[in-house]
Amino acid sequence: MTETKLKIGNLKNIVMIINPLDTCRFRETSENKFPTGYIHHKEFGLDYLYIGNLCLGIILLALSAILFAQDPSGLPGGVPGDDRFVIHAGISRSFPPWTDGIVAYEFDSTIVERTRDICIQAFYKWEEGTPLRFPPRTTEENYLLIVDSGNSPSFSAVGMRGGRQRIYIAQPANLRNIMHELGHAIGLHHEHQRSDRDQYVVIHEENIGSIYGGNITFVISTINYTPYDFLSIMHYPRNALTSTGKNTIVPREEYMEYLDLMGRSNEISELDKLAVTKIYSGIPALISPADQAGQQPHSGVFLEWSTFPDAIAYHVQISKSKAFDALFLNESIAAISPEPPLAMGTQIYTTSSLEKGETYYWRVRMITPAESKPWSDPFGFQVAHYLLRPNYPNPFNPGTTIEFVLSRKSDVTVKILNLLGEEVETLLSGNLEPGLHTVQWNASGHAAGIYLYWLRAGDIVEARKMILMK
């Protein structure tokens, strides 16, 4: 096998074509072991790859950024005293949580006494306040084998892969690093890669110069159990993987207070623990409508929550009371299995009509063959008074904007009528997706006066007045 040396310019363009869920190649390697034999970085930051097979190497590297968390040395604090650091909180959809929260472990013979002691501290940190337990392995079929990474970065697969699963610890070991890698093993991705990260941070790719850049740049399709957490043990610091000395991850302006806090925590954050507790207690994450969402359509609301591999059904309740004493909906809904290769997904249920202007609360619990799991915390949402929102501006000349909200895919017609109910103009007619829609009316050419904008969506008809001033 000839060894190829190549300089990586912009790896992003290559790796984006890889299906992030194609895990076969990893499954074929022994014991989920990352094939470090193919990739060496003599000196971190040089960005050279030495690989035996170019294509295989690139695929492995691309996948590694998504399926594995390979934290370059110094990143979750590979060097004692180095305050560059990392942690995560969106959970992997591709692999299930560890059965009953039991993560059995074994130490490889490469692990020295000092590292063992730090690992045991890290287990304790994750056990504290969560349902996770890290017992030394006896007969468990699925377990972590903790291995010294040699000259390579620390890394861990994300989630339970089944069988013996290696987790590599860079030397000299430190507690932050190991808590972070364990976070990966129990299912957490990097916080700064979760699906909603662009609302919270800006990634400066121009400053990233590393074969591990995918650990920052990729956005991963995660299920987010808790709000974005700059303090997560799964968040990288602002200058992670920088090649220019400038920041690579910067909070959006309204979150700038976290600039120097992210990626530096010495503890597993409260939100990290809350996310893990929900996941390992079988408590669904409520996704939509979000808590305190307004303007929900009265014709019916889409409820979306996260699913678990062992669910047979979900119990869904909606009430006008936060105590759920009078129920508007109280239903058991058969669980839908996610499409492979996903192990975890989301499920949707559409309600019947709700009262306009009312506030409702909803919650979900999982039913397994053995028991009912705990309820999720309730989320509240408010039902819009109308499908049609007030037009703006109003009065207007000559143009105005009309907005409406659909709860489901509907045949929609929007017309302008005069006060006699005669059609002036049809603005829109078609089959539309759920969500907020916007349509403009330009009234130049029409006389000043009062007009109606009229909407039919399925069997619902609404109209509002507006004033054209000239």
Ligand SMILES: [Zn+2]
């Ligand atoms: Zn990591």
